[in-house]
Amino acid sequence: MFSLAVAQNEAKAQYSLGVMYYLGKGVKQDYIKAFNYFQLAAEQGEITSQYILGMMFYQDEGIEQSYDKAMHYYYLATEQRNADAQYQLGLIYHNGIDTAQDFAQAIKYYQLAADQGCSDALTNLGLIYSDGLGVKQDYN
Incomplete structure (x- = not known):
């Protein structure tokens, strides 16, 4: 069900799949897949995905730490x-x-x-x- 919505570029579905992979709920935990889904949703302005990407970059969770990128995503979420x-x-x-x-x-x-x-x-x-x-x- 989520996969169909993701294929249709639905930001909330992308965010939801990101959460599932981030937490390992119903799927094997995979920070890279979570990051990819959060990024798709964030590009569409999904606020929580923007914040989570900031945290992932800030805390070095599954992706290379980058304070510049963390601040970028925090700024996007802050604007909302x-x-x-x-x-x-x-x-x-x-x-x-x-x-x-x-x-x-x-x-x-x-x-x-x-x-x-x-x-x-x-x-x-x-x-x-x-x-x-x-x-x-x-x-x-």
Whole structure:
């Protein structure tokens, strides 16, 4: 059933098959096949596939690690208001992972994620302000 939908270029089916291969649900786990299905779906704007590709590149899961490619997919997902991708970009800028540490950018992406209910982003915003990292220290 999924195969027919994938053949018809259905992004949700491509995403679903990607998840099946990524997790090994009903099929043998295969990160390469998962990556290929996620990439097909991401090219059509499927937001969760974009985020997962970012994670796969970031964490070196079945594909060669590339922070540049991870950030590319996080940016795509962020443009569609994916809070997880926004939080990840906040972390990257906060910690200066393969990019210059930039607290203003970290605050921007943490705030976007926090506005959507991401508690980890809210926690990190609080830490940035309480420590005065790139901003005036503020305990309120």
